Amino acid sequence: MKVIEKKRDEELKGNVEKDLISHLMDTKGDNGNLLTDEEIADSVILLMDDGHDTSSGTMMMLIKYLAEMPDVYQRVLEEQREIISQKKPGEKLNKNDIQKMKYSWNVVNEVLSLFPRIMGTFRKAKVDFIYNCFFIPKDWMIWWTRSSTHNDPQYFHNPEEFDPERFDRDTITPHSFVPIGGGPRMCPGKGKEFARVEILVFLLNLVQNFRRNLVYPDELITLDPMPTSSRGLPIYLNPHSDWSTMRVLTISMQA
Numbered sequence: 644m645k646v647i648e649k650k651r652d653e654e655l656k657g658n659v660e661k662d663l664i665s666h667l668m669d670t671k672g673d674n675g676n677l678l679t680d681e682e683i684a685d686s687v688i689l690l691m692d693d694g695h696d697t698s699s700g701t702m703m704m705l706i707k708y709l710a711e712m713p714d715v716y717q718r719v720l721e722e723q724r725e726i727i728s729q730k731k732p733g734e735k736l737n738k739n740d741i742q743k744m745k746y747s748w749n750v751v752n753e754v755l756s757l758f759p760r761i762m763g764t765f766r767k768a769k770v771d772f773i774y775n776c777f778f779i780p781k782d783w784m785i786w787w788t789r790s791s792t793h794n795d796p797q798y799f800h801n802p803e804e805f806d807p808e809r810f811d812r813d814t815i816t817p818h819s820f821v822p823i824g825g826g827p828r829m830c831p832g833k834g835k836e837f838a839r840v841e842i843l844v845f846l847l848n849l850v851q852n853f854r855r856n857l858v859y860p861d862e863l864i865t866l867d868p869m870p871t872s873s874r875g876l877p878i879y880l881n882p883h884s885d886w887s888t889m890r891v892l893t894i895s896m897q898a
């Protein structure tokens with residue numbers, strides 16, 4: 644709350660650098676009034692909470708899959724090196740570079756398909772309906788799960804196989820690929836785009852600089868209910884011997 648008060652003071656003095664809190668201070672709620680400080684604080688906590696475990700857990704599973712699949716790792720590395728080789732020393736990544744990370748993003752999507760951080764959420768039935776011979780009354784809370792489509796061969800060919808190219812090759816049925824949900828309550832656009840940028844920039848920096856090996860190659864991933872590594876997924880980071888790390892360490896995302 645103190646941070647919000649300080650931001651209000653700064654706004655009054657005209658001394659403002661726009662950030663998430665200042666945007667929330669300008670936002671109106673469902674009742675048409677500006678958000679209260681409590682609502683602003685709740686929204687910041689919601690964003691931090693929803694945005695942290697989801698992205699970090701996806702990165703964890705990404706590291707595990709890349710360490711276990713050298714051919715996938717090699718293709719990601721080649722794609723990232725190609726992008727970096729076109730940059731001047733010290734030049735920052737931009738949106739265009741992110742767009743070029745097609746294979747890398749397919750790999751992330753495949754990780755999200757097999758091990759999405761969120762297994763499903765609730766929806767309220769708006770009307771009575773019958774599903775698979777079960778009568779579902781209006782207003783019942785229904786739990787939808789991503790596994791009902793991600794693991795179904797009707798929607799994904801060989802769903803258990805790690806196959807990032809399916810996202811280029813196959814036509815994905817609308818609403819069958821739902822790691823970030825669907826409909827009006829799906830992971831908000833900015834959250835989705837933010838996650839994409841942070842995961843891909845992380846991936847680029849990791850893959851460009853290091854080869855990784857899992858300390859415990861057979862480490863178990865358990866569901867609690869989010870995918871969690873049983874021993875914290877420690878890894879060895881070995882710098883590449885054939886690539887200058889100097890030029891890539893400077894890379895971050897351009898605003």
Ligand code: HEM
Pocket residue numbers: 689690691693694695697698701755759760761764821822823824825826827828829830831833834835837838
């Ligand atoms: C790989 C990363 C992420 C995954 C897999 C993910 C997944 C999801 C899922 C499945 C939902 C529920 C959607 C639904 O009910 O239809 C959700 C909601 C949400 N996510 Fe994400 N998310 C990610 C990253 C982020 C980030 C980075 C942010 C914010 C910076 C964020 C903010 C939110 C918020 C605020 C909601 C609630 C939306 C609402 O109820 O209206 N997420 N996310």
